[in-house]
Amino acid sequence: MPDKPSFVQRYVPILRWLPAYRRADLPQDLIAGVITAIMLVPQSMAYAQLGGLPPQVGLYATILPIAAYAILGTSGQLAVGPAAITSLAVLAGVGALAAPGTPRYLELVLALTLMVGIIKVALGIFRLGTVLNFVSAPVLSGFMSAAALVIIASQLKHLLGFNVAGKAVHDQLYDAVTHINKTNPVTLAIALTSILILVLFKSRAVKASLGKLGVPPRLRTLIGSLSLLLVLVLGTLVTATFRLDVAAGVKTVGVIPAGLPPLALPNFSLTDAGLLAPTALTIVFISVVESISIAKALASKHRQRIDPDQELIGLGAANLMASFSGAYPVAGGLARSVVNNEAGAMTGLASLVTAAMMAATLVFLTPLFYYLPQAVLASIVVVAVAGLFDLREARRLYHLQRSDFLTWLATFAVTLVFNIEVGILAGMVLSLLLFLWHTSRPKVVEIGRIPGTYIFKNVAHHDTQTSESVVALRVDESLYFANARYLEDRVLEVVAARPAVRHMVLHCSAINSVDTTAIETLQSLHDELRDAGVELHLASLKEWVLSRLERAGFVAAIGRDHIHRSMDEALKAIEAQAAISDR
């Protein structure tokens, strides 16, 4: 899109691509839209069940929200809809305020969805999307790993067919094991069969065999996406044929009200909003980072660009629509979006097709789900989230960067033991504190000249030329209030240890910025060194660092002849000065 979009086009991306829509893209968008819808029918009901909501709420989340994203989002491939982690967050957050299944629960979910939408739209309009970058990858990974375990434990009751008690993972596991004799064997059989089918379709071995049979890669991915439909159809047929709901006590989805979602504004108080705020923020933090990463990865395959702030507006609008149409929070889903892309989605039209298909499902097909066993939906959830539990990532972090591993572990443990909101918050705060702690103790190494060159290197690692009276230190961090005094201490330590030193040269090329505290500290360092008979020199300053030092009066204080363009020039100037004073 080389043309600069107009003001309206900037905020309503559909007005960029729809007027220029190419007829050649139509078949691809149609097929992708239909295939994504086929995946969404079982998925949306499964995630709604995870979120403590009736199945139609999941289906409602796939009509107006998806259409809103198609109009306002910037990705032609991102498949918006219910997602596992946001569903868990809804259950954990709203479940603490009202019992799932009650009208109050649904009311609070709608309020929560409205808040999620408002926060996202606001972040997008004020172009504050970068605050979401403060969730680091280890925090997200540790969180997801713990969330996967929490989700699987929450599905035990559907998989085993009896009411597993407890909220925490260990309570649920304990209860499931101690009451294992209450298991409904038919339900368990349905669940295990479904899981087996879903895992087989996902497995590389099966994909490789299909490849050997000459099935092209794109088609293989599409076959994989049909597994959800397959377990849905199989489970429903078997249950309906043998009336397992009556004969064996298999719990099924039951009656789903037919027809399009009801339109209404959510009804809630300011007190509710306050209670829901932490959950809303958690959902925003965990869903946006993930959605935008997916959108970016897919967009670049088409050499398109995702505007993260407009993306927030699109996702926010989707949630607002969800809130107005009896649904619950939506986000971009990875598996769905990959299928959407491989099926050929070129523009948001694919999403509009999906939304239309979902509407048709709600109007015509809901009676077909009467005999769908809840165990099948639980199996879909379990297989979807199992891959999120990622111990390999923890091991990788352990070997690569200990502080990131610590963050992963803390986020994982707090999320698993306490609750998911505290987990993500603890991880964010810890990662920021570790970063600050790291920058507060910058590397300060002594450097010396590699003989016969302009090059100055760490004296500990290289054969270098140094002098009794001149010390050169390299500072490998921007200077700000939290580390300037640390630098001052290191410099004074060196000077105190070497009484012969007369010149201290700081090599500043790695200093990207200085704040006023750092300038003040440099000033007091200069005074202290002067009192000790040592001259301070700065070499290789960046332009804007130098200009700030100038404006602060530090250059005048230290003397312009003590600022040098390079280490080499600094040493030459010092030698020349020494030669004059020797004469």
Next chain:
Amino acid sequence: MPDKPSFVQRYVPILRWLPAYRRADLPQDLIAGVITAIMLVPQSMAYAQLGGLPPQVGLYATILPIAAYAILGTSGQLAVGPAAITSLAVLAGVGALAAPGTPRYLELVLALTLMVGIIKVALGIFRLGTVLNFVSAPVLSGFMSAAALVIIASQLKHLLGFNVAGKAVHDQLYDAVTHINKTNPVTLAIALTSILILVLFKSRAVKASLGKLGVPPRLRTLIGSLSLLLVLVLGTLVTATFRLDVAAGVKTVGVIPAGLPPLALPNFSLTDAGLLAPTALTIVFISVVESISIAKALASKHRQRIDPDQELIGLGAANLMASFSGAYPVAGGLARSVVNNEAGAMTGLASLVTAAMMAATLVFLTPLFYYLPQAVLASIVVVAVAGLFDLREARRLYHLQRSDFLTWLATFAVTLVFNIEVGILAGMVLSLLLFLWHTSRPKVVEIGRIPGTYIFKNVAHHDTQTSESVVALRVDESLYFANARYLEDRVLEVVAARPAVRHMVLHCSAINSVDTTAIETLQSLHDELRDAGVELHLASLKEWVLSRLERAGFVAAIGRDHIHRSMDEALKAIEAQAAISDR
């Protein structure tokens, strides 16, 4: 001290300097110790009054605490004792839990002092003193400016001689103005005269005149220090002679119990400790940074080095001793320390002399203070803190760095309007958030070759040579989770805007570190660029950044031939590659 200190000497610095004590230093240390004591007598009583404590508590704070610091501290010049800001913090923190003057108030002050001592010693032993660097200069300055106003408002009742009501500054001012007719005119006259004398002695004009009379600079400073003694003696003589306490209702210090401080362990509950914790932390943060700066500045004049962690142990021990001897929190004072230094203090012996003098004062001289007017002490406090109110610093920050000005203003306003603990906390949090926000949006500029050189500069500021198919970007910040995705967005934005681009070179010399999130983002950037037909190159990587990229497998992913030692080599490699593929 070129010899490496032994283990014991490291933690007990007096064992370093006392065995090697030179007789020639003795007269200097003696004189400095006596002069500092002369200053401390009125000062310690004045600050105790500010802290809501009886005068003897201030005097107690000058015996064992000063001796403890002389034994364990590393500065021979720092004059420890009561300080204005810590006294205010005591009044604000403990005053919220108990009424000044009650036994419960004193009990809590002793508990607070113990906590301050324990925190300082612990920070020193675990070498965690750098956490205190997280208080930036603007936070400290904004805090001090507000604290000065709070202190002056709190002294109005002593200066005007009637009970000014209210806790907040504006309440006290309003009450003082509306009840100005209740002023005790004699008290006010004593206060104004004292303030006039103190200001005159401090003024540059007077010092300059003394200079013209041939008084050497050192003696001038010492004369200045006698002003406190002068107002004390004058105020006491006038009040005693005319019995102003009875005749005019001038409030005086009254009976001070004679004798050395009582030794006892403080008696308090865990609940008290919890309530006092914020105040204890505030006192640690505000007093240590200030004390250590003073010690450093004076030490370098003697080419000595201050070990900040040992300094924490020394200051902590001083507070522990204060808590055991019926006193209250102590810190290093600027004015006192400067006088101590100018009077010739060479070692901690000067402090030991001061402590002995103060003990003698308590044993023999307390009856002399019976007629000392409280207005004189308040005048000493007001003149001491007036200089802390520093609007000029705010103006300087405004012109130098807007974010630091904002921090100053927020700290100032919150401290003034709410309370001092919230003020320092708000300032710290805001300054950290602003720093993080700043690093989360790194400068990313396009660079081009200055024709005919190896030098690459910002294309916006220099005439440079660029190419249609190659873009070079310079990243001026270390990469970590909060900014890596921002960089990714900027790069993808550039690529999306220029369809002809085939190579993207990132110039990485200003990247001091990368964390695992940044590596992951670089990996997805590489994938996204590859999908868009653009090759990613990295140039001028720091050694340890490169080695971390290697360990993470990123070098293998991008290809070792896409890592270049310099921009020049990167462009040459790209040209050579293009030449091959053209053939």
